[in-house]
Amino acid sequence: MIEHLQRFFVAATILRCAVGSERRSLPVRAKGDAPSAFANTSTIRVPRGLTVIERKLMAVHNSDVVAMFQEMADLLELEDESTFRIRAYRQAATTIDELGRNLGQMIENGEDLSELQGIGKDLAGKIERIIETGSFDDLEELRKRTTPSLRELTHIPQIGPKRARLLHEKLGIENLDDLEDAVNEGRLRELKGFGKRAEEQILSAMETGRRKKERRLLSEVEEAAESLEAFLNSLNGVKDACVAGSYRRKAETVGDLDSVVSSSQPGKIIDQFVEYEDIDQVINKGKASSSVLLRSGLQVDLRVVKPESYGSALIYFTGAKNHQLTLRDMALDKDQKLNEYGLFDKKDKQLAGKTEKDIYKAFNLAYIEPELRENRGEIDAAAKQNGLPKLIDIDDIRGDLHCHTTWSDGRASVEKMAETAKERGYDYLAITDHSKRMQMVNGLSGKDLRKQAEEIKKVDEKIKGLTLLAGCEVDILEDGTLDLSDDDLNDLDVVICSIHSNMNLSSRKQTDRLLRAIENPNCQIIGHMRGRKVLERDEIDIDLERLLKEAKDAGCAIEINADPHRRDLDENGVRFALDIGLKFTVSTDAHSAAGLDQMKYGVWTARRGWVEKKDVLNTGTMNSLRKALRSR
Secondary structure, three states: OHHHHHHHHHHHHHHOHHHOOOOOOOOOOOOOOOOOOOOOOOOOOOOOOOOHHHHHHHOOOHHHHHHHHHHHHHHHHHOOOOHHHHHHHHHHHHHHHOOOOOHHHHHHOOOOHHHOOOOOHHHHHHHHHHHHHOOOHHHHHHHHHOOHHHHHHHOOOOOHHHHHHHHHHHHOOOOHHHHHHHHHOOHHHHOOOOOHHHHHHHHHHHHHHHHHHHOEEHHHHHHHHHHHHHHHHHOOOOOEEEEOHHHHOOOOEEOOEEEEEEOOOHHHHHHHHOOOOOEEEEEEEOOOEEEEEEOOOOEEEEEEEOHHHHHHHHHHHHOOHHHHHHHHHHHHHOOOEEEOOEEEOOOOOEEEOOOHHHHHHHOOOOOOOHHHOOOOOHHHHHOOOOOOOOEOOHHHOOEEOOEOOOOOOOOOOHHHHHHHHHHOOOOEEEEEEEEOOOHHHOOEOHHHHHHHHHHHHHHHHHOOOOEEEEEEEEEEOOOOOEOOOHHHHOOOOEEEEEOOOOOOOOHHHHHHHHHHHHHOOOOOEEOOOOOOEOOOEOOOOOOHHHHHHHHHHHOOEEEEEOOOOOOEOOHHHHHHHHHHOOOEEEEOOEOOOHHHHHHHHHHHHHHHOOOEHHHEHHHOOHHHHHHHHHOO
């Protein structure tokens, strides 16, 4: 195994360089065009001529390990196994999900995986086994004993493994169809803990589950997309290659991976592509296109075009449908034709197509960043001088204002979080553990916060070049009051106010609740305002327009939460808040040191919402930040 790993890591070190622990971890882009997301992005290439073993090993991603550990925990819970074992696998999955570094590369660097939070010698060995074989024995044994359809029930947010076991034992429910029939027939009400409201929530959750099956979080497909793009760029005969679609637009979720390759030898490229070791099934194989399913179930659609058509194909396969239609209509108005092969006059002479810039220039438009290509006014803005925003960049972020430590539910100490923030190049970091209402995660009382502030001060004095701020994520209670008194909050540097409970209140009650919180002078930032979990939990019902206007009048900032499971506010809410004139913070809500690397997802949401550097408080200096926070 070690020999195989060593050969793999020589290639993987290059392949995964953008996934490393450095803060400015950036996506790849197509060469010859403006950056797809950030100005200093570069295309990653891997060595040609990798062996079958090396390519097979390259196909194992961190997300594969996460999925297997989560599955293991679900299956253990279905069998009513030890809570300790279940928690161990879930903790390990969370650690790996937030890691931001390739596990294989870490082994190649001589790092001991057992030293990671929540991963001991046993789980480290299982990770190595997954990298080598694609699975591990304990999981395979459990799979043999469990009906696959029964595990599908555990994916429903209102069900989970414990309830799935109960429904199976009491009502004989084995799959989603059985569950839907039982809900429609009212049979769930026979069980303790299931009423009419629970049935309604389950039906809603089942619909959410169906959407989740169709789409995946950007963070879940990112490693596979980066590896795919690097693989395509490594093929003989390829000039340029890019994963386009919603992935390139940095949307919250991705349905499949639309990939574009520039080459004068399409047949040769397709023949090489279908040999990619991450492929589970070839759906179709044409002369210049192919569709495949990866082992993860993710579909990849590849189109190979000539170099003179590459820019046009990128625009065609990157932008949302209505963005494309608007450009096509503009071409028709000029008696021209636009498609994936280029812009043509009425005699079919190509006018542009080699680069994206060429296409936009032909329409007298400024280059439109991929994140903006949603037909939300970007084309009209591009027609005006300086009409498009100068979008915020990851390098503009000077600090993180929302993170948790071992004082509450975080998995790293104050000092470890501070050291990591300094390594990321930050000027400041706010420690914002939960308040006392969150008893299940050791929420802090006012007395606890004062003790923590003493530790924060000591660490701040110890770590030079980084300013630590004492803060708190304070719960907004059901009546809108804050979980801590004004006396407890007055001396804090940063106060984020968030909702974590009573998510199903009516729109009026939920809106009134937030309005009362905003009225409190200690409320500096509203955290994850819609309370949603992407593909897992719908947003709370509020009068967003009214709340944002009140927040603006009160001088309260709105958080863009960078947790890839939240990305809250979403891009539409961000754009609306921006038009009102609100200021934002972009923060990770990190619960581990590795979680600080999730900042990019918040920046991408901000970019999709047309946000510039000047609109975000934590792009400023320490002095300007303090001034903005104290303005309340």
